[in-house]
Amino acid sequence: MKKKANKTIEQLRRFESRNVTFIEPDGSWPxxxxxxxxxxxxxxxxxxxxxxxxxxxxxxxGHANPRIVAAGRRQMAKLLHAMGDVHPHALKAELARELSRLTFERLAKRIGKTIFCNSGFEAVEAALKTAHLATGRTRVIAFEDAYHGLGYGALNATWRSDFRSPFRRQIGGFASFVPFPRVRADLAKLEQRLAAEFRKRNVGAILVEPIQGRGGTNIPPPGFLKLLHNVCNKHGALLICDEVYTGFGRTGRWFASEHFGVTPDILCLGKALTGGFPLSACVGRADVMDRAWPESTGEAIHTSTFLGHPVGCAMAMASLRELDSRxxxxxxxxxxxxxxxxxxxxxxxxxxxxxxxxxxxxxxxxxxxxxxxxxxxxxxxxxxxxxxxxxxxxxxxxxxxxxxxxxxxxxxxxxxxxxxxxxxxxxxxxxxx
Ligand SMILES: Cc1ncc(COP(=O)(O)O)c(C=O)c1O
The missing domain is CATH 3.90.1150.10 (Aspartate Aminotransferase, domain 1)
Structure with missing residues (x-):
């Protein structure tokens, strides 16, 4: 490793918290x-x-896609920051409109409504809050090997114990985990497990990656999402598809849930949405979102400083155009x-x-x-x-x-x-x- 990299690594070692950047002492990583x-x-x-x-x-x-970069640059020079849930900018509305078109309008001829967030785990947390408000129920079913991010809400539904166990005594633990099926024969057992969970607990949502990413690129058998959809419909629960990883063409369709012919009640989106700016979205069917969230009377009960960031929205619009036109x-x-x-x-x-x-x-x-x-x-x-x-x-x-x-x-x-x-x-x- 040469001098410049050494300086960066040394600064990280001294000034970044431990347990963030993994540094191999022999210089082979990163x-x-x-x-x-x-x-x-x-x-x-x-x-x-x-x-x-x-x-x-x-x-x-592609990295630094010129049309996405140009859109971000133009927006930066014009308006670098607006007032999230207070005084909006036009691009936030345009992107919400575009996400509705791309998701629920295209897939189910229904309107979709969006809550913008910053990173993937926040989109998952917005979806979890939506499900709680819409159903009044407290529990969520998630899957073994699932990864939904590490915020204190999403962490409840992330499987790996090395992520969860240091905080187990503090986080709520509102999720129950069931096995992620690998072959068709697993589905009957899963159906029984789900029935038992719904009998025992006050379940308001099933949260699932249609194809698991960080857990190991796990591809479920056909019929999996249909089963989840039917179970949710039967019990009045919501199906949340976490497509933070799989969304926007990664799996050969705009969304991985399309491979299974199922439109969920809520989609969590992030990562490729902007091609590189931290902006994510929880997009739900309009009737579900309206059931969950009351009209604002002046103070949004779920928001953040950078909600619907103008540069992120400009880059997302350019990124969606790029994915579509090419x-x-x-x-x-x-x-x-x-x-x-x-x-x-x-x-x-x-x-x-x-x-x-x-x-x-x-x-x-x-x-x-x-x-x-x-x-x-x-x-x-x-x-x-x-x-x-x-x-x-x-x-x-x-x-x-x-x-x-x-x-x-x-x-x-x-x-x-x-x-x-x-x-x-x-x-x-x-x-x-
Ligand atoms: C399926 C899935 N959901 C949520 C997340 C969390 O996203 P973020 O790291 O942007 O919070 C990830 C990140 O890898 C993911 O793969």
Whole structure:
């Protein structure tokens, strides 16, 4: 590692709280990002990388997409900040209108209403509050391996105990967890579990990622969301789909719930919404939102200083236009098929007991095992570091981090995929040798 990166790492070590940036003492992790464009990222020593994470699935239309950047710049020069829930700006209304069109109008010929927030977990918390107000019930059903963010509300529904357990004594614990189904045969058992939960507890909502992201790119069987939808309808509860990760074309459709033919009552959106500005949205069917939230009498009961930030709204409008005009959701489906074929070929070469590929659109994963069947976390982490050294940015995911995940910008090209597969094949062959 050269001098510039050293200085940054040293400053972080001294002035950023512990337990935020992971710093490997041998200098192999992290790199210090300086700039990015499309698929490419440069570190502050001028080294170039191909980014197969889209920076947590945010840069869907490519890093620093020129039309999104220009929209943000124009807005910054004009109005940098407005008064969230008090004196609005026009773009907030335009974006709420656009989100309604893209979600409930397109999918169910109904109007959608939005609460804007800043990050993904806040959109989840706005949805949880909505469900509580709309149903008067206190409990939520969530899924094992779910990730909904780490705010004190969302954390109740995030599965991993290393995130939750340090705070368990303080947070409320209003969620019950049920297994996330992997195959069709799991659905009957799930139905029974859900029935038991509804019998035992005062459940107002089921919160679910239609395809689990950080929990390991877990793809449920067809019929899963329909089952949840039917159970919710039967019991007068709300179905909340957390599409913070899967939204805006990541899985080859605008929203992953479309693969299952289900329109939820509430959608949580974030990440790719703006392509890089912290803005998120809880979008609910208008009748649900109106049932939950009373007319304001002067003081919003759920708001924040930066709600509906004008720069975020301008970037979101540009990002949605970009995704739409370049057919990026369709492109995601097409490139995803090609990518998955390559991963399958690679897995065949290395042995299916070792490498198990899966994915939908450009949300792909390769799960790694040792020959005795144990999760190969060491190999996943080692290969991630080796590929970083070779010029590819990747992340391991799942618990215990034995899954390599691939969520590149939806603009990724065939040649990028070919390059990655070649380097990945070599790294895995050496790791398993
Ligand atoms: C499905 C899902 N929901 C919520 C979140 C939380 O979003 P944020 O980190 O922006 O709060 C994430 C983040 O990865 C996510 O994947």
């Amino acid at each position: 790199i210090v990002w300086e700039r990015a464009k499309g698929m490419r990222v440069w570190d502050d020593d001028g080294r170039e990388y191909l980014d197969f994470t889209a920076a947590f699935a945010v840069a869907a239309a 057919n990026l959701p369709e492109r995601s489906a097409e490139m995803g098929r090609l990518f998955l074929d390559e991963l399958r070929r690679l897995a065949k070469r290395l042995g299916r007991g070792r490498c198990q590929p899966r994915g939908v659109g450009l949300m792909l994963a390769l799960e790694l095992f040792h020959d005795d069947g144990a999760p190969a976390t060491d190999i996943a982490v080692g290969v991630t570091k080796r590929l970083l050294h070779d010029g590819f940015i990747l992340l391991p995911e799942g618990d215990p981090a034995n899954i390599l995940s691939f969520t590149p910008p939806l603009t990724v090209g065939k040649s990028h995929i070919t390059k990655l597969i070649r380097a990945l094949g070599q790294a895995l062959e050496e790791a398993y040798a």
